[in-house]
Amino acid sequence: MALRRAATLLAAGLDVRVVAPAILPELAALPVRAERRPYAPADLSGARLVVAATDDAALNDAVAEQARAAGVLVNHAGEAGRGTLRFPAVAERAGVQVAVSTGRELPMLARALRESVQARLPDEAELRDWTARREAALTLAVTERAAALRALDADIRRAVGGAA
Numbered sequence: 001m002a003l004r005r006a007a008t009l010l011a012a013g014l015d016v017r018v019v020a021p022a023i024l025p026e027l028a029a030l031p032v033r034a035e036r037r038p039y040a041p042a043d044l045s046g047a048r049l050v051v052a053a054t055d056d057a058a059l060n061d062a063v064a065e066q067a068r069a070a071g072v073l074v075n076h077a078g079e080a081g082r083g084t085l086r087f088p089a090v091a092e093r094a095g096v097q098v099a100v101s102t103g104r105e106l107p108m109l110a111r112a113l114r115e116s117v118q119a120r121l122p123d124e125a126e127l128r129d130w131t132a133r134r135e136a137a138l139t140l141a142v143t144e145r146a147a148a149l150r151a152l153d154a155d156i157r158r159a160v161g162g163a164a
């Protein structure tokens with residue numbers, strides 16, 4: 001779990017510190033600060049976001065509680081409702097992102113929706129075309145502009161499989 005979360009947080013541009021007595025080599029090989037020791041409450045100071053992902057459920061509860069009290073965003077890997085942050089399934093293509101969160105623990109649904117959205121995401125060429133059409137429409141006089149934007153809207157909805 002720590003490995004998956006660390007990869008997600010690094011991809012988001014965060015500085016990641018990992019605190020655990022045992023750290024997987026694949027995790028230690030990432031650009032994270034690895035500290036091989038048990039968690040201590042002082043680890044929360046200076047943190048903006050905390051992930052409690054140990055195999056000790058009572059400890060994850062305590063970390064989540066301490067982080068909440070300190071006003072630090074926290075994800076509880078075993079029981080998301082005890083934390084203040086959930087991790088979504090993310091579909092991404094050419095800069096367009098769609099994140100799916102079920103608001104509960106149903107990762108299979110999140111993944112199924114992510115996969116179905118992924119297949120509908122436009123590619124770079126379509127995005128460039130739509131952006132150019134929108135920019136061109138915005139230079140038109142009011143009536144023509146509205147018609148051009150409506151036509152573009154219909155094309156985009158058709159392309160991503162939405163209702164026209």
Ligand SMILES: C[C@@]1(CC(=O)O)c2cc3[nH]c(cc4nc(cc5[nH]c(cc(n2)[C@H]1CCC(=O)O)[C@@](C)(CC(=O)O)[C@@H]5CCC(=O)O)C(CC(=O)O)=C4CCC(=O)O)c(CCC(=O)O)c3CC(=O)O
Nearest residue numbers: 078080086087088089090101102103104105106107110111
């Ligand atoms: C609450 C949440 C975490 C949070 O946000 O804090 C959570 C909780 C739990 N997941 C568990 C298991 C698995 N999770 C996955 C996969 C994903 N799990 C993800 C999200 C979330 N999982 C959040 C809710 C999301 C929502 O519903 O909206 C995804 C979307 C994103 C990500 O994690 O990166 C990613 C799919 C990414 C993708 O495909 O895009 C797999 C499959 C796999 O690993 O291949 C399994 C094994 C199969 C199974 O068990 O289903 C367990 C049991 C743990 C145990 O056994 O103890 C719990 C805890 C519990 O249920 O209590």
Ligand SMILES: NC(=O)C1=CN([C@@H]2O[C@H](COP(=O)(O)OP(=O)(O)OC[C@H]3O[C@@H](n4cnc5c(N)ncnc54)[C@H](O)[C@@H]3O)[C@@H](O)[C@H]2O)C=CC1
Nearest residue numbers: 001002019020021022023037038039053054055056077078
């Ligand atoms: N959200 C999700 O999708 C999933 C959540 N989980 C949950 O995540 C948690 C961890 O699961 P895994 O990563 O599979 O376990 P794991 O056993 O691979 O890793 C647990 C880590 O916790 C560390 N640890 C133990 N005591 C510690 C302490 N006192 N201080 C700091 N670190 C300590 C260990 O050194 C180890 O590195 C479990 O609570 C499990 O229920 C598990 C799988 C999927």
